[in-house]
Amino acid sequence: MNENSTLSAFKPVRRRTFEDVTSQIREQIAQGALREGDRLPAERVLAETLGVSRNTVREALRSLEYAGLLTQKPGASGGAYIASGGVDVIRSAFDDLMSLGTIRAPDLIEARIVIGREVARLACERHDATDLAALVDNVEKTHKAAEAGDLPLRVRYSLEFHKLMALAAKNPVLTIMTNVLTDTTMKFVKAIGEMPNDFVLASRKRMLEHLRHRNADMAADEADAYLRTTLRSYLRDAQLPPVGR
CATH class of the missing domain: 1.10.10.10 (Winged helix-like DNA-binding domain superfamily/Winged helix DNA-binding domain)
Known part of the structure; x- marks a missing residue:
């Protein structure tokens, strides 16, 4: 213009x-x-x-x-x-609310599980070849980082996987929320310290198969199980809420 x-x-x-x-x-x-x-x-x-x-x-x-x-x-x-939609402002607002105690770890967990399930379900239904190729490439990079023992790089690719899934879901609101919640969770990871997650790659490979077969229910369950396991590792003192299908 x-x-x-x-x-x-x-x-x-x-x-x-x-x-x-x-x-x-x-x-x-x-x-x-x-x-x-x-x-x-x-x-x-x-x-x-x-x-x-x-x-x-x-x-x-x-x-x-x-x-x-x-x-x-x-x-x-x-x-x-x-600017690019004010996403940084939303992220900053979340940071402030976490600092004030308005948003607690259990709240973050519940939101990530609920949104993660639906992102996985929609990604199964809406992803295209480009989306799938990007996710496959991400998993390959995660595997190489794990083999090299580069834990920070592996964590970075792991977080990127969630954002790629949100893009595949083709909903800009879910993309923004996934990015903000994922980045907020990363602050906990940095505070606690990255930990090796042997289950990550196995879960990623199962998710790719669900995506290829467009099995939305199994993808949602996989996302739920993965998030509960990983968030329990990082936020071990927080009670996991009962979130189901």
Whole structure:
């Protein structure tokens, strides 16, 4: 999208407050007129178009940056850009809630199991050849990392597997939630220390077979069993909730 077409979508504001500016930018994002990676016009141009001061525009952009909707890039080609959906903001919010004790380990476990089951079920039904190839490649890399005794690398590939499964489920909300919950769990792993999980590769191979045969029920059960086992290892003091089909 070029800057001229972006400018045509904006209208002069009446109250001349930074909230009016942020509201117009949010509206353009909601309508799809502004998309991820689009660059906003320069502060001076926005201020002239909207009939507000540059300080008002600057305050609005700062507010949207804090909200995770914009990123500011320095340099000659820099400026304000539409961010990638605010996933980092959701992740930060989860971190804060964990720190405050609002979200406890059992809550995290329950959410991961519930979402993990449904992600596996949908991945069986919706995955394509590209998804399956990426998952097979991930399992091969996990195996090589395990053989080399590279535990941090094996953990990294293991976490990536869950994110690839979510992509295969073809639901952006589940993808975001899986990424956030997986990354939050990783904070526990780092605090406790990575532990060897001999059951990981066996579970991964079974999951690939369920995917190939599109056996959704068995994939869901495999995801449930795997998550309960691995989360019990890392969060051994937390009570596992009774989550079933």
